[in-house]
Amino acid sequence: MRAEIVAVGTELLLGQIANTNARWMSEELAAIGVDVLHHQAVGDNLDRVVASLRLAADRADVVLVCGGLGPTQDDLTRDAIAAMLAVPMVRHPEIEALLREKFRGYARGAMPESNLRQADVPDGCRFILPERGTAPGLIAELGGGKRLYAVPGVPSEMVEMMRGTVLPELAQRGDGEVIASKVLRCTGIGESRVAEILDDLYEGSTNPTVAYLAGGGEVKVRLTAKAGSLRAAVALLEPVLDEVRGRLGDTIFSEEDEELPEVVLRLLERTGVTLACAESLTGGGVGARLTSIVGSSSSFVGSAVVYTAEAKRAVLGVSPQTLADPGVVSRACALEMAAGTRRLFDADIALALTGVAGPEPHGGHPPGTVWLALETPDRTYARGYLSAGERDQVRRWAEQAGLDLVRRYLEGKPLPPSDAGT
C-alpha cells in the first residue's frame, strides 16, 4: 500500500513551523508496513489544495491530509475535498450538536455561527468525531479502492485520530494482513555497532522486518511482522525478537517505547530509592529531563549545577587538591561531586557528570572528554570516555550515559568499564 501525506497550511510555507506531523505520521505508517512515497505541503489556497490532492490521489493508494479543518475562512480542506469529488457540502446534525456542546463546556459564551462550518461534510464522506478540539476528521472514498483521510493540523488532535481511526483502518486494509510491531530502545551502543550485531537479521529482512534509527544518544530497533491474524503476526515476531534481545542484551532500556528518564523514574519509584545529581558539563539538563515527567518529585530530589570550579568546592566540597590536580575533568572530581551531592541532598544514590562540552579544550583535555560517577550505599563507580560530536551532542550523550548508569544500577546490570585513566 502506497501512501502520500499532504500538509495544508501557509504557516508551513512561511517557515513558522516545521512539518513535524508528516514525520510522526510517516513513522507510524512505516510501522504498519505502509510505504510513504511523497510528502507535500501547500498553502491555504483552494485551487492549489485541490491540485495537490489530485496529484496525491493519482500516485498513491491512500492520501493523508493534515490541517485546514478549523473554523476559519482560511480552513479549506473540507471545500477542497468536496471540489475534488464534485459533491455538495452537507451540514451534519451530529457534528453540530457536538460543537454546541463543546462550546458550552468551554464557557466561552455563544458559539459564533461561523464555527458551524466544521459541521459541514462533503456529501458521501464519513467523518471522525473529535475528542480534543472541535475539528472533525473526514474519510473519502476516491474510487479504484483509493481512500483519503483528512485529520486536523493540531498535533494532539492529529495523533488522536491517527491512533483511534486511521492507523487501525489501514492496518487491516488491503491484503487483510495484520501487523505486529515492537520497538526496542537501546543506549550505550552506537548505530554502527547495532548494525554490525544485527547485520544478518537486517539484510534482506522481509517478514519480520528489522529497522533501526539513531538519534539523541540512543538507537531504536523496530521489528515488524505481518500475517493473517494478530496471533500469527506475533508468532512470527517472537523468535526474532528473542534473538535481537539476546544480541543487544542490557543495552536495551525499554521495550515499551519509554524515554530513558521515564525508565529511570519508574525504577527509582519501584525500588524506593532517591536520586540526586551533580551536573557540570550538562548544566542542569539531567534535572530538566527528569522533571519534565509528571510525578518525578517522589524520587528525584534535586541537582547541584556547579558550573565553575569554585562552585564545585563551595557547594559540593570538592577538595582544592583535586581541583588543582587532576582538575575538574577527572575521575577524582566526578567521584567527589557525587559524594558531595549525595550528602547535600541526603539522597540514597548520586550521579555526577563533568567534562568538556567544547568547542575548546579545557585543562589539557580535548572537547568530548566526559567523566561520570555514581555513588550508592554499596559502591562507588566512575567512568571516563571521549565523546564524538559537537557541543550539543556531547552534552546530550553525557545525559544519556549518566541516566543509563542509574538505570543499570537499579536493574542490577553491570556498569560499563571505564575507557580512560584519570
Place this chain on the structure above:
Amino acid sequence: MRAEIVAVGTELLLGQIANTNARWMSEELAAIGVDVLHHQAVGDNLDRVVASLRLAADRADVVLVCGGLGPTQDDLTRDAIAAMLAVPMVRHPEIEALLREKFRGYARGAMPESNLRQADVPDGCRFILPERGTAPGLIAELGGGKRLYAVPGVPSEMVEMMRGTVLPELAQRGDGEVIASKVLRCTGIGESRVAEILDDLYEGSTNPTVAYLAGGGEVKVRLTAKAGSLRAAVALLEPVLDEVRGRLGDTIFSEEDEELPEVVLRLLERTGVTLACAESLTGGGVGARLTSIVGSSSSFVGSAVVYTAEAKRAVLGVSPQTLADPGVVSRACALEMAAGTRRLFDADIALALTGVAGPEPHGGHPPGTVWLALETPDRTYARGYLSAGERDQVRRWAEQAGLDLVRRYLEGKPLPPSDAGT
C-alpha cells in the same frame, strides 16, 4: 518570485527526521520577499526525484533542492538534475582537488574513489564549493529565467550555502530590488497583545511589511522593506522600525536575533556580574539553557535544583515555617530560595523559580502558578503569576520570565509588577 522546496531523502518518508531544512529555508526566503508555494519530499529514487524536480520547475521560478548530494549510491540529486536537463555529467578538477585536500585534512587515510562522484557536475551547471563537509552545491539554469539550486541535506552545510550564495543571489534577482529586514525579539508579552499594539502597522502593510510569530515564550516581529538599493530599503525600514521600537518598548530583548540566554550572558559579562539560580518547577532548565552557550562559565556559576520541599530547606535554608505556610509555591519561598542560592554560590545576583507545572494542583495552587524572585546587592524582588498552557509550556515560559527578570535588572529596565498576593 515564486519558489518551491524539494527535499530528497528516504529518511524523511520513513519519519526518521522532520523536514526542518524546509522550515529554515522557507523562513529565510520569506524574509527576502520570495514566496514559497509548495514543499515536496521525495525518496532516494531517480525517477521520482526527476518527476518532482520537473513538477517544481513547472510551477515555480526558483527550485531549491535539499539533500542527495553525498558520495553514496543513494545520493541521486546530481543524476536527477543531469537527467532533467538531458546533459552529460562532467567531472570537475577543482572539486576533485578540494575533495582530496579535505580527505587529507581528515587524516582518514586514502579517499575512496567512489567519493569522486561528488566532483561530478551536470554539464553547464555552476557549483558551490563547500567549506564544511564535502558536498558541493549545484546551480542550474532551467530556461525561461527559471533557476534550480541544489544544496546538501546536512543542516549546517545547507545553511552555509543558503547564506553564502543562494539567498544573496535571490535577494538581487528579478525586479532588481533589494531587501532590508530586521527581527525584534520580545518576551513578557503575548502574541495577541503584540497584534493589538501593531494592528494598524500590520493591517495592509506592504512595504515595509510587518509580520509576527510566537513560540517558546517569545514573539518575533519581523519588518521587511524592499527598494532599488539597500540604502533606500533601510530608509523605508527605519521610521517603521522606530515606531515599533517605541510601541513595544522594553519587551524587546534582542534586535540581533539572539536567544534570551545569550542576551543575559552578554549582559552579565559586560557588567561583570555573576549569576546563580535556584530552580524548582524548571528542574534545571534555566541552567541547561545558559550553559548551552559557549563561555557561560565566566558569569553563570551554578544552579541549585531543589525539587522537593526538604531539598529547599536542607540545601538553600528555606525556613520550615515558610515551607509549612505559605508553602513552596509562594513569594516567601521564592525569596528565601533566591537568598539561599546567592549565599551558597557566592554570586552577585540570584534568580529563583518555584511553582506548579501541572497537570495536578499543588498545595491548593492551580497548575500554572509561578513565583519568581531576584535577589541583588541593592534589592529583592518577587513576582507571582498564573501561566496558561500545559506542563511543558508552563516550564518554558517560567524559564523565559526568569531570564527576562535578569535581563531587565542588568539593563536597568523596570521589573514587571506582581500579579498575585502571596
